Amino acid sequence: MNRKSRWAAGPYILWMIIFVIVPLVLIGVFAFTTDAPFDENSKRLTQEELAAIEEEYAETDEELPVTYKTVFTWDNILSVSQYLPVLFNSAWLALIATAICLIIGYPLAYFMSRFRASSQRLVQMLIMLPMWMNFLLRTYAWMTLLEKNGWINRIFGLIGVGPFEMINTQGAVVLGMVYNYLPFMILPLYSVMTKIENHTIEAAQDLGAGSIRVFTKVVIPLSMPGIASGITMVFVPAVSTFIISRMLGGGTNMLIGDLIDLQFLGNAYNPNLGAAISLVLMVFILLCMSITNQLDNGDEEMEGKML
Amino acid sequence: MSNSKNKIIELKNVSMSFKDSDTPVLNNISLDIYDKEFITLLGPSGCGKTTTLRIIGGFATPDKGDLLFNGKKINDLPPFKRQVNTVFQKYALFPHLNVYDNVAFGLRIAKVNEKEVKQRVEAMLDVVDLHGFDKRSINALSGGQQQRVAIARALVNNPKVLLLDEPLGALDLKLRKEMQIELKKIQQRLSITFIYVTHDQEEALTMSDTVVVMNKGEIQQIGTPQDIYNEPKNAFVANFIGESNILPGIMHRDYMVEFAGNNFDCVDKGFDEMEPVDVVIRPEDIVLVPASDEVLNGVVETVTFKGVHYEIVVNAYSDYWIIHSTKSAKVGDVVGISFTPEDIHVMKKSEMPKITRYTIPSNEEAGEDE
Numbered sequence: 001m002n003r004k005s006r007w008a009a010g011p012y013i014l015w016m017i018i019f020v021i022v023p024l025v026l027i028g029v030f031a032f033t034t035d036a037p038f039d040e041n042s043k044r045l046t047q048e049e050l051a052a053i054e055e056e057y058a059e060t061d062e063e064l065p066v067t068y069k070t071v072f073t074w075d076n077i078l079s080v081s082q083y084l085p086v087l088f089n090s091a092w093l094a095l096i097a098t099a100i101c102l103i104i105g106y107p108l109a110y111f112m113s114r115f116r117a118s119s120q121r122l123v124q125m126l127i128m129l130p131m132w133m134n135f136l137l138r139t140y141a142w143m144t145l146l147e148k149n150g151w152i153n154r155i156f157g158l159i160g161v162g163p164f165e166m167i168n169t170q171g172a173v174v175l176g177m178v179y180n181y182l183p184f185m186i187l188p189l190y191s192v193m194t195k196i197e198n199h200t201i202e203a204a205q206d207l208g209a210g211s212i213r214v215f216t217k218v219v220i221p222l223s224m225p226g227i228a229s230g231i232t233m234v235f236v237p238a239v240s241t242f243i244i245s246r247m248l249g250g251g252t253n254m255l256i257g258d259l260i261d262l263q264f265l266g267n268a269y270n271p272n273l274g275a276a277i278s279l280v281l282m283v284f285i286l287l288c289m290s291i292t293n294q295l296d297n298g299d300e301e302m303e304g305k306m307l
Numbered sequence: 308m309s310n311s312k313n314k315i316i317e318l319k320n321v322s323m324s325f326k327d328s329d330t331p332v333l334n335n336i337s338l339d340i341y342d343k344e345f346i347t348l349l350g351p352s353g354c355g356k357t358t359t360l361r362i363i364g365g366f367a368t369p370d371k372g373d374l375l376f377n378g379k380k381i382n383d384l385p386p387f388k389r390q391v392n393t394v395f396q397k398y399a400l401f402p403h404l405n406v407y408d409n410v411a412f413g414l415r416i417a418k419v420n421e422k423e424v425k426q427r428v429e430a431m432l433d434v435v436d437l438h439g440f441d442k443r444s445i446n447a448l449s450g451g452q453q454q455r456v457a458i459a460r461a462l463v464n465n466p467k468v469l470l471l472d473e474p475l476g477a478l479d480l481k482l483r484k485e486m487q488i489e490l491k492k493i494q495q496r497l498s499i500t501f502i503y504v505t506h507d508q509e510e511a512l513t514m515s516d517t518v519v520v521m522n523k524g525e526i527q528q529i530g531t532p533q534d535i536y537n538e539p540k541n542a543f544v545a546n547f548i549g550e551s552n553i554l555p556g557i558m559h560r561d562y563m564v565e566f567a568g569n570n571f572d573c574v575d576k577g578f579d580e581m582e583p584v585d586v587v588i589r590p591e592d593i594v595l596v597p598a599s600d601e602v603l604n605g606v607v608e609t610v611t612f613k614g615v616h617y618e619i620v621v622n623a624y625s626d627y628w629i630i631h632s633t634k635s636a637k638v639g640d641v642v643g644i645s646f647t648p649e650d651i652h653v654m655k656k657s658e659m660p661k662i663t664r665y666t667i668p669s670n671e672e673a674g675e676d677e
Contacts, residue, residue, distance in 0.1 A: 199399035202366055205386040206393045207413035207464065217412070221403045 030275030076276035094238035097177035101185035109189035168250030176244040184233040192226030321372035350521035392461035407441035556586040575653035592650035602643040
């Protein structure tokens, strides 16, 4: 690569600095700081002292002799611990959704990769088609389907069962995740599987492997990079989603994404805590990703890795 | 010739066509393959040789006819239950496994204990001259090494029959020659049947006990390399096995054939009187002599140096004759073309159109391209 063409990467590098690096630093700053009250003598006030001053001045119109300064603190991060159940619940639901996507997506991707080229394109389009529709609209559609008087319960009613409580359950949230993120599982899987040559499968059959062992000894190992990509691409957005849980979970099943949303846009306004939760979530996702990356360890030379 | 006369594989009237095509890939093929022989299916691309191999390997099912293994019909037996192993054209090694694990694959599927696996894999790596390569990644091997891994991976399972689908196609000439000798040695040492597919006639002649020449889904001739080369049954075989001069002729009576405007004595008989025939004369059988009334005379058109010999094209009696000679000639010279009655091979007119006649500017060799 010559020197001049390197400049072509400039706009994106600038973009990354402004919209990726800077925000990350800001999140870090927010997460480790808080606005603490100080009195006239620059002495940091405790909550009780602050309350006492507030009471003292409550009757008067005078301004409080208190100034707020940004100080370093571990409190935000430490207070995230009380939300760990929410984090684990989010991770658990995302994990279930990812597993379901893998179970549904894997065989589909495999058979799709063995179709004729024209059929492959058709199925590929059918998989992507829902993604062309607005995300909110898609999720909203599920609300009307799952409602107590929704279409699904009406059909159950016709055959004399139900109605079932479907909306506002964890199951509905998982369903929403699977529906929305399934294509992100199928496409990377499909992409590695098209690279598995028929000859390789025939060679395994030739060496005595029946269908099951062809699958476990050849197809699955060779598709590991796709499995790792697919898991990452489903798990990461699923664990941090908030729209799906709000629309299909009815706000009763709070996920970590909802919690963050509340800190910035909701009643519990506290950007410092929000930033701290985001930071913890990020570390958590990084940990999960490093685990999935172990899946295709030792396949450094495999091609077709998506991420 | 095969060491024993036990038929190991028989194809009986096998026909097959692909789904979306009317023209058959294989048209009524019958072929006996004997135990311990090195048999080669030879023909241009699209002649059905690979399909025949795939039928034997179990990757294709014939529409009609039977496939017998040791006398038992195995048409519908899936590949993993057959006692044959294949060396695939592009090797088809497992990219996620190293050399050792590739070779061990079949043994582990067969649940052979690891101690024996180790013993057999290492013995086989010795056979293919890859000792010490166990831990290498497949991608770190050269084409020739990958080829040998593929052979070891197939042979380690002690198959009764080894199928090889143009296994040397991707190698350079020198390596190919070495591997030809190597393969032949391995086949003799292990004394098992090799069924070899190639479009390279020289490869076929070098290695085989039996050569099966195929074209357009039909078998043209089955015979030893010597038979095929010296006594080609029709013009296609003659042309495909080495360069040939193929001339239209008329058989006047036994031992007398007319072509190129003259009557010649020959050693062939058994044709109808005045039957139109193809006459084949090998380029290396022709001797250039000074022009005279005794022989066919012609004008030298081109002279090409080929290393071992000169390829001289002579225009005589409005046909181009290819002549291989160790002595050069001058373009434009008038020369005489001489050959003995034994050099004239008379064969029945083949139904297929002539595929190649020598044309001056082109130097293509028939069937070289895949």
